[in-house]
Amino acid sequence: MMYMRLKKNRNSVSSHGATTANVKRYIDYASLHGFDALLVEGWNIGWEDWFGNSKDEVFDFVTPYPDFNVAEIRDYAKQKGIKMIMHHETSASIRNYERCMDDAYRFMKENGYDAVKSGYVGNIIPNGQNHYNQWQVNHYLYAVKKAADYKVMVNAHEAVRPTGLCRTWPNLIGNESARGTEYQAFGGSKPSHTTILPFTRLIGGPMDYTPGIFENDIHKLNPDNHSWVNTTLCNQLSLYVTMYSPLQMAADLPENYDRFLDAFQFIKDVAIDWEKSWYLEAEPMEYLTIARKAKGKDEWYIGGTNGEQPRTSQVDLSFLPAGKYVATIYKDGKDAHYKENPQAYTISSQKVTPKTRLKIWTAAGGGYAIRITKAE
Known part of the structure; x- marks a missing residue:
């Protein structure tokens, strides 16, 4: 709900x-x-x-x-x-x-x-x-x-x-x-x-x-x-x-x-x-990235949450079943910062497969969210 x-x-x-x-x-x-x-x-x-x-x-x-x-x-x-x-x-x-x-x-x-x-x-x-x-x-x-x-x-x-x-x-x-x-x-x-x-x-x-x-x-x-x-x-x-x-x-x-x-x-x-979850990367107090499959749907979501230090997240999509997909990525803008510029963001879409490895920069106090659906 x-x-x-x-x-x-x-x-x-x-x-x-x-x-x-x-x-x-x-x-x-x-x-x-x-x-x-x-x-x-x-x-x-x-x-x-x-x-x-x-x-x-x-x-x-x-x-x-x-x-x-x-x-x-x-x-x-x-x-x-x-x-x-x-x-x-x-x-x-x-x-x-x-x-x-x-x-x-x-x-x-x-x-x-x-x-x-x-x-x-x-x-x-x-x-x-x-x-x-x-x-x-x-x-x-x-x-x-x-x-x-x-x-x-x-x-x-x-x-x-x-x-x-x-x-x-x-x-x-x-x-x-x-x-x-x-x-x-x-x-x-x-x-x-x-x-x-x-x-x-x-x-x-x-x-x-x-x-x-x-x-x-x-x-x-x-x-x-x-x-x-x-x-x-x-x-x-x-x-x-x-x-x-x-x-x-x-x-x-x-x-x-x-x-x-x-x-x-x-x-x-x-x-x-959710039907299933994958913890892709984590270091408590520093960062956390989780992928989940929506219950009853061919949709996958990824959340990347970052702590104080900017970093580049490595997102491995090998949890996806074989096939072609479209990822819609919501991520921090290049000048984003939780205190100085928290509302800076970009939204983009790209084709992905289970072999795709995404590199996503996250700001201090930043993060990203991804929605993945099957390609038509």
């Missing part, structure tokens, strides 16, 4: 965007570009008094703001072929969430929501508990099992790192559970970060990393925030291949994608689930 998000600014009530009109605009955009679903944050009352206040009862998970018409949005999304994903921010008040959980899941099903993104931002309530102790780990399992009772898919953020639980409870479609893209707005992660996670965090299960950021300067979105996304645009494209999840997000604003529609095409094309 590929989804988009209408995100609330967690530190600003005035930035409330979860209005019926705005959600419809996002539904239209998601439908136009072939996405499966839309997640809306900030739809339910309580956001004006939630963070850092250690309040036990903040959200009830069934009461929308007056300008968020649940039924109207439900019907409009269905008409456009878009599934809606519910958002449950608990503000780390676990007792309150468990008290409300049955009502919340019933409300979801009554309104056509089959998936929930849950969040656990803040210090755990009751005091003395934390995100990783046994009491809280038991809660995560309880939430997944309760969701299964209602046939609800769970994508948990700020939860404990998974250890294969999704094999027993496959409705746990993914977790964040490490520094995802959101942390780029909290001072930024190092460019090497995503060359490490596939060998650490992702061993436990799929990660909802939320890639796809095309605008690096967070200040343009929030004048009080001077953070910077420490990757190039093509590095962001590569993450759809290297950071495995059957649930992927296009995490930027529609207006930023509209500025780079040719690069946005890769996000629209890239597969979500």
